Amino acid sequence: MTETNTKKLHLTAFMRPVSLHTGAWRYPGAYPDANFNLQHLKSFITKLEAAKFDAFFMADHLAVLNMPVEALKRSHTVTSFEPFTLLSALSVVTEKIGLAATASTTYDEPYHIARRFASLDHLSGGRAAWNIVTTGNPESSKNFGRDQHMEHSDRYKRAREFYDVVTGLWDSFADDAFIRDRESGVYFDPDRMHVLDHQGDELRVRGPLNIARPIQGWPVIVQAGQSDPGRQLAAETAEVVFCSPRDLASAKELYADIKGRVVAAGRDRNHLKILPAALVVVGATVEEAKAKRLELDSYVHYDSAIASLSVSLGVDASKFDPDGPLPTELPDTNASKTSRAGVVQLSQTEGLTVRQLAQRYGGYSGLAFVGTPETIADEMAVWLAEEGADGFTVTFPFLPQGLDDVTEKLVPELQRRGLFRKDYEGSTLREHLGLPRPPNRFFE
Amino acid sequence: MTETNTKKLHLTAFMRPVSLHTGAWRYPGAYPDANFNLQHLKSFITKLEAAKFDAFFMADHLAVLNMPVEALKRSHTVTSFEPFTLLSALSVVTEKIGLAATASTTYDEPYHIARRFASLDHLSGGRAAWNIVTTGNPESSKNFGRDQHMEHSDRYKRAREFYDVVTGLWDSFADDAFIRDRESGVYFDPDRMHVLDHQGDELRVRGPLNIARPIQGWPVIVQAGQSDPGRQLAAETAEVVFCSPRDLASAKELYADIKGRVVAAGRDRNHLKILPAALVVVGATVEEAKAKRLELDSYVHYDSAIASLSVSLGVDASKFDPDGPLPTELPDTNASKTSRAGVVQLSQTEGLTVRQLAQRYGGYSGLAFVGTPETIADEMAVWLAEEGADGFTVTFPFLPQGLDDVTEKLVPELQRRGLFRKDYEGSTLREHLGLPRPPNRFFE
Numbered sequence: 001m002t003e004t005n006t007k008k009l010h011l012t013a014f015m016r017p018v019s020l021h022t023g024a025w026r027y028p029g030a031y032p033d034a035n036f037n038l039q040h041l042k043s044f045i046t047k048l049e050a051a052k053f054d055a056f057f058m059a060d061h062l063a064v065l066n067m068p069v070e071a072l073k074r075s076h077t078v079t080s081f082e083p084f085t086l087l088s089a090l091s092v093v094t095e096k097i098g099l100a101a102t103a104s105t106t107y108d109e110p111y112h113i114a115r116r117f118a119s120l121d122h123l124s125g126g127r128a129a130w131n132i133v134t135t136g137n138p139e140s141s142k143n144f145g146r147d148q149h150m151e152h153s154d155r156y157k158r159a160r161e162f163y164d165v166v167t168g169l170w171d172s173f174a175d176d177a178f179i180r181d182r183e184s185g186v187y188f189d190p191d192r193m194h195v196l197d198h199q200g201d202e203l204r205v206r207g208p209l210n211i212a213r214p215i216q217g218w219p220v221i222v223q224a225g226q227s228d229p230g231r232q233l234a235a236e237t238a239e240v241v242f243c244s245p246r247d248l249a250s251a252k253e254l255y256a257d258i259k260g261r262v263v264a265a266g267r268d269r270n271h272l273k274i275l276p277a278a279l280v281v282v283g284a285t286v287e288e289a290k291a292k293r294l295e296l297d298s299y300v301h302y303d304s305a306i307a308s309l310s311v312s313l314g315v316d317a318s319k320f321d322p323d324g325p326l327p328t329e330l331p332d333t334n335a336s337k338t339s340r341a342g343v344v345q346l347s348q349t350e351g352l353t354v355r356q357l358a359q360r361y362g363g364y365s366g367l368a369f370v371g372t373p374e375t376i377a378d379e380m381a382v383w384l385a386e387e388g389a390d391g392f393t394v395t396f397p398f399l400p401q402g403l404d405d406v407t408e409k410l411v412p413e414l415q416r417r418g419l420f421r422k423d424y425e426g427s428t429l430r431e432h433l434g435l436p437r438p439p440n441r442f443f444e
Numbered sequence: 445m446t447e448t449n450t451k452k453l454h455l456t457a458f459m460r461p462v463s464l465h466t467g468a469w470r471y472p473g474a475y476p477d478a479n480f481n482l483q484h485l486k487s488f489i490t491k492l493e494a495a496k497f498d499a500f501f502m503a504d505h506l507a508v509l510n511m512p513v514e515a516l517k518r519s520h521t522v523t524s525f526e527p528f529t530l531l532s533a534l535s536v537v538t539e540k541i542g543l544a545a546t547a548s549t550t551y552d553e554p555y556h557i558a559r560r561f562a563s564l565d566h567l568s569g570g571r572a573a574w575n576i577v578t579t580g581n582p583e584s585s586k587n588f589g590r591d592q593h594m595e596h597s598d599r600y601k602r603a604r605e606f607y608d609v610v611t612g613l614w615d616s617f618a619d620d621a622f623i624r625d626r627e628s629g630v631y632f633d634p635d636r637m638h639v640l641d642h643q644g645d646e647l648r649v650r651g652p653l654n655i656a657r658p659i660q661g662w663p664v665i666v667q668a669g670q671s672d673p674g675r676q677l678a679a680e681t682a683e684v685v686f687c688s689p690r691d692l693a694s695a696k697e698l699y700a701d702i703k704g705r706v707v708a709a710g711r712d713r714n715h716l717k718i719l720p721a722a723l724v725v726v727g728a729t730v731e732e733a734k735a736k737r738l739e740l741d742s743y744v745h746y747d748s749a750i751a752s753l754s755v756s757l758g759v760d761a762s763k764f765d766p767d768g769p770l771p772t773e774l775p776d777t778n779a780s781k782t783s784r785a786g787v788v789q790l791s792q793t794e795g796l797t798v799r800q801l802a803q804r805y806g807g808y809s810g811l812a813f814v815g816t817p818e819t820i821a822d823e824m825a826v827w828l829a830e831e832g833a834d835g836f837t838v839t840f841p842f843l844p845q846g847l848d849d850v851t852e853k854l855v856p857e858l859q860r861r862g863l864f865r866k867d868y869e870g871s872t873l874r875e876h877l878g879l880p881r882p883p884n885r886f887f888e
Contacts, residue, residue, distance in 0.1 A: 025624065025631065032624040032631070036566045036656055038536075062555065064637075064654045073634045076624075079617070079655050082563035088532035089567050092482075111506065111587040112552065119526035122480045123533050142650035143555040173523070180469065180476040180520075185745045187469065187476070190517045193508075206586035210508045211523050212480055301629045 009384055009420050010273055010391030010433060011411075012055040012100065013048050014242070017041060018076045019399050020059065021279075021364045023299030025076040027398035034399065035080035038089060044403055045090050048097060051407035052421050054432045055098030055129060056090065057222075057242070057393065058083040062107055063139040071304030071362075084116050091124035098429030100129035100222055105162040106155050107135055107144045110205055113162075114169035117219045118211045126215035126428030129240070130166075131222040132233075134159050156229040158202045163221070163237050165205050167438075168196045170218050172208035174443035194442040216430050217437040226254070234272070235261030239435050241274045242393045244366050246342070251276055251367075251388035259387075273390040273433055276383075279368040280376065281397045282405035289370045290350075296397050297359035305362030309354070312339050312361050322355040364395070373413035381419055453828055453864050454717055454835030454877060455855075456499040456544065457492050458686070461485060462520045463843050464503065465723075465808045467743030469520040471842035478843065479524035482533060488847055489534050492541060495851035496865050498876045499542030499573060500534065501666075501686070501837065502527040506551055507583040515748030515806075528560050535568035542873030544573035544666055549606040550599050551579055551588045554649055557606075558613035561663045562655045570659035570872030573684070574610075575666040576677075578603050600673040602646045607665070607681050609649050611882075612640045614662050616652035618887035638886040660874050661881040670698070678716070679705030683879050685718045686837045688810050690786070695720055695811075695832035703831075717834040717877055720827075723812040724820065725841045726849035733814045734794075740841050741803035749806030753798070756783050756805050766799040808839070817857035825863055 017034035018025045025032040034040040045056050060083050065072075072078065083101040091099055099120060103113050113130070121128035134155035141149040150158070177192035196207030223238035225231060234241050235258055245251035259269045281296075283289030302322060310317040314335020320327060326347040330340070346365075347357055369376045383389040396402040414420035425431055461478035462469045469476040478484040489500050504527050509516075516522065527545040535543055543564060547557050557574070565572035578599035585593040594602070621636035640651035667682035669675060678685050679702055689695035703713045725740075727733030746766060753761040758779020764771060770791040774784070790809075791801055813820045827833040840846040858864035869875055 026626045026629060032626070033622075038567055061654060063650075064652050069634050074629050074631055076631050078632070079622075079653075081566060082559045082655065085528055085532040085560055085563040085567055088529040089536050092533050092536040107553070108556065109551070109588055112556075115526045116529055119529040122525060123482055123529055139650075142648075144553055145648045147648075178477075178523075182470045182476070185470060185518050185743070187518055187520050188522070190513050204586075204589045204591075206507075206583075208508050209523075210505060211526065299629070 007384060008418070009380060009414065010054045010275060011420065012057045012098070012240075012242075012275060012391075012393050013053055013403075014057045014059060014277055014393045014395050015044070016059050016077055017080050019397065019402070020077070020395050021296060021397055022075055022077065022304070023296055023359070023363050024398040026299035027296055027401075029401050030398055031400065032076065035076065040400075041081075041086065041090060042093050044399065045094055045097060047403060047407050049094050051411045052424060053097055054391070055100050055429060056087075057100040057129075057131065058087060058102060060102035060133075061137060061140070062104060062135055063137055063143050065137065066139045068304070068307065071307065074301050074304050084120065088120055088123055091120065091127065095125075096127070096424045096427060096432075098127045098129055098220065098432060099124055100131050100220070102131040102133055104133050104135040104140075105159040106150055107140060110162050110165040110169065110203060111209070114166040114209050115211055117166075118170060118209065118214045121214035121216055121219050122212070126430070128214070128216070129220035129222050129429055131224065131242070132159060132163065132237070133224065152227070153229060156233055160233055160236070161200045161202045165196070165198050165200070165203050167218055168198060168441070169205070169207050169209040170214055171440045171442050172196065173213050174440060175213055178212060192443060213440065216428050217440070220429050220433065220435060231258055231261060234258060235267075236265050238272055240433065241272060242277060243274065244277050245388070246367060248383060248386065248388045251383065252386060255387050255389065271435055275391045275393045276367055276389050277393040277395060279364050279366065279395045279397055280392075280406055280410065281368065281370040281402065282373060282376065282409050283370075284372065286371045286375060289372065293368070293370055293397065294356065297356060297363045300359040300362040302355060302358060305355075305358035308361035309343070309358040312343050312365075314340060317354060317358065320354045322358070323353050326354055326357060364397075373409045376410055377413045377417055377419065380414065381417065384419065451828060452862070453824060453858065454498045454719060455864065456501045456542070456684075456686075456719060456835075456837050457497055457847075458501045458503060458721055458837045458839050459488070460503050460521055461524050463841065463846070464521070464839050465740060465841055466519055466521065466748070467740055467803070467807050468842040470743035471740055471845075473845050474842055475844065476520065479520065484844075485525075485530065485534060486537050488843065489538055489541060491847060491851050493538050495855045496868055497541055498835070499544050499873060500531075501544040501573075501575065502531060502546060504546035504577075505581060505584070506548060506579055507581055507587050509581065510583045512748070512751065515751065518745050518748050528564065532564055532567055535564065535571065539569075540571070540868045540871060540876075542571045542573055542664065542876060543568055544575050544664070546575040546577055548577050548579040548584075549603040550594055551584060554606050554609040554613065554647060555653070558610040558653050559655055561610075562614060562653065562658045565658035565660055565663050566656070570874070572658070572660070573664035573666050573873055575668065575686070576603060576607065576681070577668065596671070597673060600677055604677055604680070605644045605646050609640070609642050609644070609647050611662055612642060612885070613649070613651050613653040614658055615884045615886050616640065617657050618884060619657055622656060636887060657884065660872050661884070664873050664877065664879060675702055675705060678702060679711075680709050682716055684877065685716060686721060687718065688721050689832070690811060692827060692830065692832045695827065696830060699831050699833065715879055719835045719837045720811055720833050721837040721839060723808050723810065723839045723841055724836075724850055724854065725812065725814040725846065726817060726820065726853050727814075728816065730815045730819060733816065737812070737814055737841065738800065741800060741807050744803040744806040746799060746802060749799075749802035752805035753787070753802040756787050756809075758784060761798060761802065764798045766802075767797050770798055770801060808841075817853045820854055821857045821861055821863065824858065825861065828863065
């Protein structure tokens, strides 16, 4: 255990106001109105800060997702606060926790993005982070005047250039540009202001940004891509990678690949933190935790759940007996074999009925830690020691109880083992994450 | 005085963090760092709310303004917080005061604008207002990938359509759409959701917005245009007009014209409030107030001030003796005769030197009320009674003292006379302004 005592986990909270799990709003004690209830969000972030989480991370979409109406009408994830307005409000009721907003390089302008993150960084005393997304949801294009969604490779090409422009705009002023000398009447030194004058393939942006350099130099850069261009963009630009490996083996492969690309790009491997997304369900016993998860899944309506299972299996699962086991003989299909094998394995290891399998896939079927504070801490310690992760992007199964279980039970266990901080090391998000403040590319 | 006792003024605060006046940061007691100091802004808005102001109104630019470097380096208005992030933060420390953000229809997307204002309205409990601007500053175009600034008439054509799209997106959900019935598992009624599917000349936006209808139905619509298309857009869409008449006579002409256009557009004339922008300088005597203003003007550097005077006169004023009076014989010029006559009149009525005239034009030369609480209240009462204004968009000469003078001295005098509220009438900005909640165009 000595290695894990020197290396610590980083924990961020990946938030939708009611949880990412589609059944969560029906769980006992949940706040179904949290999408537009600031009081609830204040209480969540206050608890996360008391537990010393690195950051509060707002997921986002730029459209009402395209779902069959039977699923859509049951989903609480359709509408909620917009990230910048919400995080700016929450910055006032917190002092230390990082504030990560999702913002799209496909459907926004670099001048706006640079400005809003710089402003959030100034407002919050250096706690902003930008989750760079290229917006994969094709429905979004129709909300922004385009009939065709931009191709994957074009989106990544634009994202790379967009990043260069935004970081260049953040460097518009040297840190010491603002003299504010009352006597001479000189407010700032124009020699310490840089006009970017970017002329690229995708973007033309003159600058300078009309905002002083952010407190962190640049807000922390977050990326979620797992595709090849996504990994490469992350290796060149990201400081936090939020990914979705299925298990420790695939996490280790991803970790080694991305860290290798970071070094190949000439960067320090410790300046990019890999934080897989994980659902965390805590119980007094492993059985209780599993039962909580099954109860949560049971709130996913069968009509909307069965479609998700059918996609994963590549067959129409609505023909099966919902309360029986998954048939052992499944018809041939073009669906991904890995995906189907995952379903079969899950049905066997957990002994789930077709209904329960459907509800798992309709709710949340990614990486999950389900157990006691001790068993989860054991697992997280292994992921950290074996280089599957530098920490986790935690998803709560339901709120507020699922969050309280983590902050009141799991975090103290991690702290007891020396796996997580007992207090913040500094005041900016970069300091929490052990990341350097980037130099200004135009000024000493 | 009986008429003015039934009709009351509306007051909004037109803010830049250090003041709009370019010399303000050098005034004794000023906060030159307020552009990025949230504590100062919290104290300003808290005082304005205690004085029952209708709204806190953030001015904005989308570029560092194009000025000669000698003027630019002396300007504190170059950089500051971005309006949405700042107002969202300030919403948390206030309960009643309205929050007006400037947002451009030329350089942003209607889906983003609709979403951000709706989110601010939900966060603040119904206090958001949108100052619709078409962005006249040609420098902005270069920050958004365009070599050519969009023509004035094209900007207004797009603005009109943009307004239709944004308000249509706000109406995406009926007020009662979100059922959140735990038992049946139905979160919202899809029959109470409208897909806008806008296909216009300038914009194509599918919708629906991924946010519930704002608390105010629509955030309050503010407009500043004084040109003919600007007045017409205001008459058709605005609920508050923020204008810049030179004096009461021109204000009355503007007031009558815009209210006439409102009625011609089929609207109730009381559903648009005309609030001219006015600098307010309060002193214990009229002489003290005038001296404060002259002191403020004296902080505008002569090198940057003289250029403004030259523009207004249409001649190179740097050739005149700075400490002498304006020469009585001025060379012929193509400059606006109205503009030149204004300078000549000012030089005579206030007996200003060339330097003082230059500093007036380099600082703030628009409508101003300079006097004691009593004389200013007298003037404001006349403007209200004679239909020059429904209230004022107040600009403070310097902060914090100039704001304190208004909230602690002028407002109590207005309240004593029954010209201004002693407490808020309701909780939303629409309620403060006496504006109806707009019906949803798609749902009863």
